[in-house]
Amino acid sequence: MTLRTQPSAVSTPRTAAHRLRAVRHSRFRRFLVGQSTSLLGSGMNTIATSFAVLQLPGGGVDAVGVVMAARILAVLIVLVLGGVFTDRLGARAVMLTADLLRFASQGVLAVLLFTHSARIWEVVALAMVLGIGEGGFSPGLTALVPGLVPADDLADANALLQIAQAAASVAGPGLAGLLIAVSDAGTVVAVDAVSYGVSVLALAGLPLSQPAAPGRGLFTDLGRGWKEFTSRTWLWATTLHISLFNFVLWAPFLVLGPTLAQQRLGGARAWGLVLALYGIGSIVGGLALLGRIPSRALAWSMAASAGWAIPAAALAARVPLAWVAAAALLAGGGAAVCETLLTTVIQHEVPADVRGRISAFGGLGSFALGPLGLALAGPVSGVMGADRLLGLGVLWQLTAVAVVLALPSVRRHEAK
Template identity: 45%
Template sequence: MATRPSPPVRGALRRLEVLREANFRIFFAGYTTSMLGTSMATVALSFAVLEATGSLSDLSFVMAARIVPMVVFLLGGGILGDRLPRRMIMLCSDWLRALTQGSLAVLLMTGSAQLWQLLLLAALGGVGEAFFKPSFDGLVPHVVSAPRLPDANTMLGLGNSVASVAGPALAGLLVTLVSPATVLLVDAGTYALCALFLMRLRVPESRAASTPGLLSELRAGWGLFTGHRWLWIVTLQFTMFNFVVWAPYLVLGPAAADATYTGASSWGTIVSVYGAGSILGALFLLGRRPNRPLLITTLVTVLWAAPSAALAAQAPLVVVCAGALSAGVANSVFNALWMTTIQQHVPQDALSRVMSYVSFGAYSIGPLGLALAGPVAEHTSISAVLAVGVCWQLAANAFILCLPSVRGVRLTHRAAGSATEPAGERETAATGDEDDPGATETEPAGTPRPS
């Protein structure tokens, strides 16, 4: 007689029911494949520039060159994502990124890469990402049933985390045994494969019949974005996070690994452990619905400063990896809860525009942080720049915890309404009664049935 799975096993299986939906399986496979290549390329490009020029400033400029056009075109990508079929936009973006990464790999293989070429190809890749991201964020609710949306976001984070573990580890090995160019060529192939998965996706392609002017759509999206205090406050917080904390970490992390540890292999290990933490965070969160998601995210994202603190102190590699592990856990918890909160409280027909404002805000001055991190570190020290980021993260999270408009946000049962719903009504539904400490909390979305 067959034995029944134990309750913990049955619970885990119920939480994976989101993979029973064919559309989501295809979407998940394509996204995870693409992220595997991207996580490999992040390691490879850093060491390709360092090998080619040996300059931290050049590395800063190349990384900034990718982010600048992404910021510039994000709002346009959001408008197109709400006007045109999102799947089509994502397909065009994937093919563009496959072409740019392939061209970059060829230039590096032939030894003819010049700085201006690296900057140009990085910028074109950023354009592709600017149009891809708002459509991706807006398409997620259409590839999965509404009750399973929280688990879909967690699974996408889990796939990203798995890629973050496997990608850097494989990249570090290939950079050592072959070359950074080989890794970039693999990345180009993953973008092409992701596009093939997207071509199999079956989602509604029709758009709204009315198409107001671009400025009207931007104003409507801005009204929805600013209508939720928690949305613009947290976005502003992470504008500064990307500038002060994460941009210096991305630029100076590889340099610190090269100076203090064993170079590419150490940095690959650190990034892989960060990904392992993301897997642990996603597995822990899968099927759970905290009532106050942004309170949880604000508490855990203090840990994002941990790897920078360890690198700044030139701690042993095992301590740096422990910091990266805890930061990875925080990453999964934040991304899943943040995206689910937005998707539940923002109308789906305006989701791409609103997410473009979120991304624009979060990345707006990130390129400046990337461009400044190298030169400032050359005039001071790597440790000094990273330590400033650590202090900022601790202070900013402490401030955010004091704001009722963030602490009071709750997950809901209902999907977001239309874009014409009054902002005040949306704010009330999102946060509940901020002035009444005894207000009844809503049940986590999807309880008791797993989403």
Template identity: 50%
Template sequence: MAVQTQRIPARKRRPGGRLAVLGERDFTWFFLGYATSLVGSSMAPVAVAFAVLDGEGGSGGAGGDSGGGTALGWVMAARILPVVLVLLAGGVIADRLGSRRVMLGSDLLRGLVQALFAGLLAAGHAPVWAMVALVALWGIGEGLFMPAFGAIVPDLVRRKELMADANTLLGLARSVSTVVGPATAGLVTAAWGPATVLLVDAATYGVGAFALARLRRPLRAAAGGGESMIRDVRAGWSEFTSRPWLWITTVQMGLFNLLVWAPFLVLGPLLAQRDLGGARAWGLVMGGYGAGAVLGGLLLLGRTPARPLAVASVAALAWALPSGVLAAGAGLPWVVAGALVAGAGSAVCGTLYNTTTQKWVPVELLGRMTAFGVLGSFALGPLGLAAAGPLAGRFGADAVLLLGAVWQLAAGAVVLAVPAVRNRRWEEGPDS
């Protein structure tokens, strides 16, 4: 009888249960709004880039280069820097006010920014300084949104065994948007100009805000307020560092972005141009990565490993493949195959990390824990992007990519050797 009772639930989940999480009304509303806004968000960078490069900014640039690479660099940096600066404050605010309020405000802010941006472009009065200011506000909205997003899923899913499926579907939405969004943006920009794309993005943020407003279930709001924000950040840091499984995996991801992913993004196109046939080849490689991420999400849907962090750490080893095959001088089919496997690994790794954090961290700390995790994971990425070219010039692009691949395998082995990562089981409850 004991064996029977264990098998029946598993059998029920396989045919119709993999999408059972869509039976959770609040999650379904949130998923639809988030997926819609993701498509707009993935379209917008294409429009912004062409707005700058095509000289849509008018005469506001310095030295007549408002439409050139220098101006584009300023605009891109103006979006990223506020995200990093606001993340920790966003985590505190999410824990104090509740995730839905913060995300609703972020969607409204970003939608307003994109509508203003579209209006300026359509009117032909968008100097570079104005674009920098607008994308900085956009970045502030994103920095507030990210920690709140990491904390909201437990509030939306009543059946906690479905949290992994919820995160898998959200990851699938991200993967699909990275393929659909840029392609759509290119077509729309070519036909009607970047202002139209930004107006569409503003509308998708409106859809996201509408979905958040439609949520019925009373969501958790932290009992915030008494302590200063700095004390809340310090308290959050103390809680973060007290969880070895959390800070160790965050350090691993931070060094991965520095040593593996950033060099791959910079040097991959260079080697594709040199050895594989140029931009078309690189498009196939990144398309393979996106397809792998979708495939990995579909394979994970309806499954919860007994030791999720161990499985996530094994999946993360796949990130060594694209850099390794490029460094080895393999042909295009092998590079695309490596990217496909890495994409699948990224979907599995990201979903399991998000789910375990939401399950094992007390809800009143989730905003700050997410903020520290995101900051630690991505803070070194810009340094890796800046250093990849000079290091390749000194040591060779192949050597830099090979170092990253070896590092990823070695770091994965070290992380798997940590008992707090390897032995932590799904059934364990929140850390106290």
């Protein structure tokens, strides 16, 4: 399979109808509806669960942190196993099972909240079940989509999924806040459960995807996936780049941003605007990619990752809110370009029988250092100052982008 390119830097723009050709394929259209609905529910989940925990006996900020940590830990533990079973059993079967777990966990939590019988340990346990579902679902996403659309429409399909994710990140928290204001957190959790139910129905209507080969043992399968992953310099190098970005720059930005917004920009409403514009930027970036695939998509993907440095630089420079918001908008656009193009390259270049494991190794590598970065951001900023820490992260990101682009396997990479 090859990426459709022109000799120029960017392929010739296509008509609006042609750019949306991916949605003409009924299987992808069905999956897009289900995935968009579950993403909206996921976008509501964090706020709903946080407010629910705060209202429980013994609840508080520490309890909210425990619940979030339990969910993230479960995702990281299950992610690689999810990749193995995706390649063994087929993406659709594993994703369907994962969504059933997510539906069940949120449904049980909603019942506990409605009956006012929820306890902290139960919320933690259900958060772990939710994380197991997320860890199992994620590797299948990269593996499933190539079977839903022709190769020529794969990049546009990924762009549409990126747009759906960005739109959910904007609409989900706002909708959750509105529902909590007029009802309660249990209602939002119930809506989240229903969203996973819609995804279950969408996946159930897709044909069974055939596993590429029978499993030969867990460690053998993991070894094969790891060999495929490490044999591609561009793949492990871009994964390492994103991993260190999350640790050095993005974690401090997410931790320090609300505090700096409170001190300088106008509080929670200002920070909400910054995050909303980041999501809107992702939508715009995804729309701009429809029908416009660069000839060297991998290099463009890494170049776009420099955009993540802009909002942190704006905060460190102590500029007014309007500039920080504009920086977040640009960063969101860069994020959409980076993630969509990188996913498309992986789907074209990696053999179908190891896509689940490759996706799992990539996901684990990209985000494993994130929780550590979140934990260290506060203490380190207390020693060196928030502005200096963010400035260091900006310098790191720009330098890292230059280093990655200097690698021949990245700079000169074109689909074979």
